[in-house]
Amino acid sequence: MEQKKAKFHLPGFTVNAKFNLVFFNMYRNMREFFRDEVEIASFYDAFSPAMWNGGRTIGGYTCDEANMRNIMAAFNNLGVPLRFTFTNPMITEEHLQDEFCNKILRLANNGLNEVIVTSPVLEAYIREKYPNYMITSSTCKRITDPAVLREELERDYHVVVLDYDLNNQFDILEQLPHKDKCELLINSCCVPKCPFRSEEYRLVGLQQIAYSEHMRLHPNEPFNMSDYSVDTVKKNIKCPSNGNNIFDSKKRSHHISPEAICEKYLPMGFRHFKIEGRTASRLFLLENYMYYLIKPECRDEARFLFLHNLERNGLIQIG
DSSP: OOOOEEEEEEOSSSTHHHHHHHHHHHHOOOGGGGGGTTTEEEEEOOOOOTOOSSSOOOOOOOOOOOHHHHHHHHHHTTTOOEEEOOTTTOGGGGTTTTTHHHHHHHHHHTTOOOOEOOOOOHHHHHHHHTTTTTEEEGGGGGOOOHHHHHHHHSOOEEEEOOOOOGOOOOOOHHSSSOOOGEEEEOOSSSSTTOOHHHHHHHHHHHHHHHHHHHHHHTTSSOGGGTTTTTTHHHTTTTTTOOOOOOOHHHHSOOOOOHHHIIIIIIHHTTOOOEOTTSSSSSHHHHHHHHHHHHHHHHHHHHHHHHOOOOOHHHHHHHO
16 A cells, blocks of 8 residues: 655755755655655745745845846756745735736646735735646744644635634644645744744744835845844834744644654644754754654754755855
């Protein structure tokens, strides 16, 4: 009987494009290192300065059309979809005609790439103007009511990303329909039942809009990110999370281990698993990839070879 696959959705196809391409090539060519159930299904991110981006602010640089085309081709030519994190909850009608975001969707409109959404207004616009895209419902919606979640799963979404607070609520998970279209955020470093998470999504959304508008009006002038930094946002909302690595994540009640994915979630019918870390360090990504995707007995060798390949490609300097 064919083994059920865990479809992993990994962070970062912009500033970490080369990092992830090196890792994906290792996945293609050294499958003996990888857990048998692992399938790398997509990479998610947004080109800067995309106003529709949400969840994490993407700024500090600007992608031109040539750069976007090169990145799309690099992943798509390997058969890997890009999932655009157009999850800004603050998007309204006035933002729908944003030239940069519409250009992204036009350039990537090949039937392979996907979009993640939160704003109902933006979702309706994308469905009408760009019907080739499969749509994912974002965890930014913070749907924790089981009845509301069941309704969400009945809607026309390719995937629905669950709120991390439901990760180990098996009495709820077992009753969900369409488990094969549920996606679980497995390594969140946020505290359980964080009272500020929705407010942070709102503030980050406003920050992204401010940055995008500044770059449109004043492309040659620096944007004072310190006024809108995520650290400032977290300070304003007194973020209770004190750690941001895989070891801190393991201590959270909503953590999902690779063993649990294989032994519990796959047999229940869940197929999609998200690793967070779009704005995290490469060290963070490295350790999460080793933990979730690589066989325990192969981690040391896989880590060495991955670091070696990163150094050969000029992405890190070790020696």
